[in-house]
Amino acid sequence: MKNIISAGILLLASLIAALIGLGLAYHSFVTPLSSKGTFNKIGGDKWIEEGSEITLSKLLHRGNKAKLSFNTWRPEGLEAAHLKVFLCDNLISDFRVSEQPQVLYLTNTCNPKILRFEVVNPFTPSELDQRKLGAQLETMQIYSDLGVPLVDLRLLIQTALAIFILSFLWLLIANQIGSRVLPFLAPIFSCLVLYNCENLNLQPAQALWIVITFVSFGFYLYGRLQDNRSGFELNNSSNILSSMTIVPEGQFLWSSAIIVSILVVGALLRFYNIDFGLPFNYHPDEVPKFNAIQRMRAHGDLNPRYFLHPSMLLYGTYFANSLLHLFGRTGEWMDSAIYAGRLMSATAGTLSIYLTYTISKRLFSTHTGLLSAAALALFPLHITCSRYVKEDALLLFMILLTIHFVVKAVKQDKAALLLIAGLLAGASAATKYSGILVFAVIIGAPFLKSRHVLKPDLRFLKFALFASLLIPVGFVICTPYSVLDSATFLKDVASETEHMARGHTILIDPWSQFWTYHLARSILPGVTIAPYLLALIGFGLLIRRRRIEDLFVISLFLLFYLPAEYVNAKPAPQPERYIFPCLPFIAIAASELIHVLRKKSLHALASIGIFLLLISPVKRSLNLASELKPDTRDLMRSWMLDNVPQGSTILVDWKPYNPVFSEEEFTLVYLPRDDILSNLRMSKLRESKADFLLLSGLFYDRYFNQPNANPAFREIIRDVRGNFTTLKEFKPKYGTYGFHNPSLTLFDLKN
Structure with a gap:
């Protein structure tokens, strides 16, 4: 009974939050200079001419008013402007313009509501300007007796329902954790979010709602599973995924056969038609790589004379192309450079699948490792970026290799392995400058070892600090001309820094999208809808469970997501490449969710989860592959x-x-x-x-x-x-x- 009363109160609060939030977000006060597409035939000079229109979308059929303020000036000798206003072809006002604002009642079922002006006594300003003018419109304000515009009933109900779902979910969580305030924060928070949706652009709010709701559901789900303990303990890392024909822990040959099969499938998807477009250049960023390698060949040295990106990819491509020709490739050496670079990216992408397996296996279980590797192998974004002579696939490989040694050092109590991780972190930065972020993983190793977020293991801390000193060494080894040609290096780095701050053709700051631009526009299409939602639920579960391994995976995702969201370089084409390093941790979060469901003997749910995690991306990836050639x-x-x-x-x-x-x-x-x-x-x-x-x-x-x-x-x-x-x-x-x-x-x- 108590929950029913609380739900009723939350429903009312959700309706009020939607009413106020949407009303505040509506472009209620506009002028001809800031019309946001509202005005037609009312230009910057503010004159209303015969047939001028004002279009008002998403308003309730009744209860709204429009207050119009005019400039009464007209040429000397002319009487005050006489205007008739029609709302969707129905006359609603007939008046002469005066100093007093004119209030129009917007009562009509049409949507959008179109106000059309008829000028009864027009004048023509000149021989060159033959418009039939009435009066100058200064401002227009939309309001209701509640003070804010009343939006369309359907939009209001949909928004209120979304707020209520989140509020009710937080009510269920509040009952688990003993909080009275939590559920009532949802309507307040939602109202503030809506208020910041300029001109009722609700797409960022919808993306944020999906993230918060599904993460919250994962948080709640883990609490429910803990309340109904049976069978295995949830903090145990073993389980059986019988529906995948994956065998129990310890049967090494079976798990090895499965990961090899996954790698074969992943390789086939990445190497398939990898010569697309050649000999033409269909990826604009492949051309600078080709030119840099050509300069190295022409000058007979390894100085690329190009540092908008570091040199690791260039050297790898150079080496791969040399191997191709060593083992029988014929024709001009430079003719196969892009092809060789693509082969290297596809190889790095395939090996990243295996590293995802080893990392998640050590952090959670073999079964989570196999499932996360399978998911990454099928993600459309990972496959697509593994076909280009671009830094992304190689960068992720180096990042995962660094994380692999960090996790191995912790799990095997071999702190010296952090020194290798330090060099690899430098190599990551030498692949793409953003790879320097992996420095945080090395610093996090002592906390992963101590299993406490505030108390690092002191022995590991010493090794981590020394490993950090090796990062510049690894960078210089892989990009030596950053020192040998420092002038060009500093110039290009400054240029790339400015580019990331300036953005591309359209400036998109993170707050305008509530920090969800890449979630909605990069990750969602990059992994497809089912893995995306499963990962969000999985992250919620990891947050609630709070094992150090859980927090480690969450931190890794945020480490590579937040900087990509922060920079302004977002718009198409292919902004999704900036969140490429997030993909393995999305796969791990979704896979661990399914792992937990299986341990609780929820076999049907786990089987459905496996099906959705794999079938959705493989369908998309196969469809995209079918159109690689011809382009x-x-x-x-x-x-x-x-x-x-x-x-x-x-x-x-x-x-x-x-x-x-x-x-x-x-x-x-x-x-x-x-x-x-x-x-x-x-x-x-x-x-x-x-x-x-x-x-x-x-x-x-x-x-x-x-x-x-x-x-x-x-x-x-x-x-x-x-x-x-x-x-x-x-x-x-x-x-x-x-x-x-x-x-x-x-x-x-x-x-």
Whole structure:
């Protein structure tokens, strides 16, 4: 009975929180200069002309009012402006403009609500400006008797229900931990979050709600499992996953056979069609690597003269290509450089699967290790990034190798292994500068050993401090010209630091997305929905259980997630590469959740969890692999060679995003990279005298699906589509992912 009363109070509190939060988030006070797309035919000079409209979305059908304030000035000799206002074609007001604000009652079931103005006594300002003007609108305010706008009933109910679900979940947790305040914090917190959703942009709030709700459920679930103890102890690390045909601990041959099978599957997915796009360059970041290696070959030394990224990947690619030619690869040495680099990335990605197994096996159990390795082997993001000559796959391998030695040192009580970990941490930083974060793992080793978050093991602490001194040594060994060519090194590092602070084309700060940008836009599509939700529940379980191994895995995830979320370099294409090091710990959290369910003899739930963890990503990964060759750029190239007159002049947004043609085939004019959009305006395109325009989704999609994108940029692309004939368009069946298969559109500029 007590819980029913509390639930009723929480339901009312959730409704109030939704009502107030959504009302405060609504763009209730606007001007013609800050209309957020609300006004039509009311420009920056504020004049209302005949047929002007104000569009108001997501408002309740009754209870709202609009207060309009006007500037009464009109040309001398003209009487006050006489306006009629229609709400969805129904006349709601007929008035003459005065100093007093005009209040309109927004009572109508239409949505959106469109206010249309009819000017009864218009004037024309000049021969050049033939608008029929009425009065200048200064401000508009939407409000209700409650003080805030009343939003659409459906949106209100959905939001209140979401708040109530979280509140009720916190009520259940409160009953477990003996807190009276906790459940009532949810409506307050939710109201504050909604208040910060500018212009009712609820996507970040939805992402945050999913994270908090599913983590909270994992927290609650562990408490329930502890309350119903039977069978195995949950803090024990052994279990049987019979539904996977995984055998009990100790049968080494079976577990070895399973991990080998997982590695074979992982390798097949990563090496499959790894020569995609070649001999053309379809990944823009592969080109600088190719150029750096070419410089080393030309100068006969190992100085890449390029330090926007460290040198480990370059040396690895150089070595891999040399091996290829040593064992029979024919042709020019440089022709196979990118292919060799991709082979190295795929190898590093495959080995990362094994390291995930060894780490989670030592921290939890063989079964958790096998399941987490299987999950990582199938994650679409891990597979995709393991195909590029990019630092990400090699970086994760080095990070996991460092963690492997740290965990091994702790579990086997061999503190000297931390010295190897220190050198490997330096090698991680020499792969990608963000690899320096793994320094924290070495410092955390004494706490992992002592099993206390505040009291480190003193013997391990001494070794950890000495190992930290070896990090610069490892870095210099793997990027020696950071010292030998320090001037170029410092210059490039400063440039890359500025780039990460400045962001790409769109600035996205973490608070505007409630620190969930990468959770919703990188991790979710990168692992697919089921593993994502299982991992969130798993993290909640680990937080509640609070073993030192649990806290270690959580800390590792946050160590690599929070810096990626903090920097402004987020927008597409492929922002997900920045959270690549988080993937193993997502796999481990989800796998340990299933491990715990199996130990509690919840075999059906564990089996469902295994199925969802593996089937969802493997389906997505196979679909993406099926479209690797031919790429949409290959398809567009073939079509254009067959159907577009040779020698035609073609405008192209950016070379790496589009098909490659020779000078004999077409005259290609690449738009200036820093000013592409302005060159896509109608006047510029007509002045260009070009025959065709080729646009890639890798360029323009960001303006449609990224937060904080300027709406004016979208209109430029829409104008192109609306004013020119689409001659041919290629779209991938399973969508663009990474730098594969952009949507390509060829426009005829002659019509």
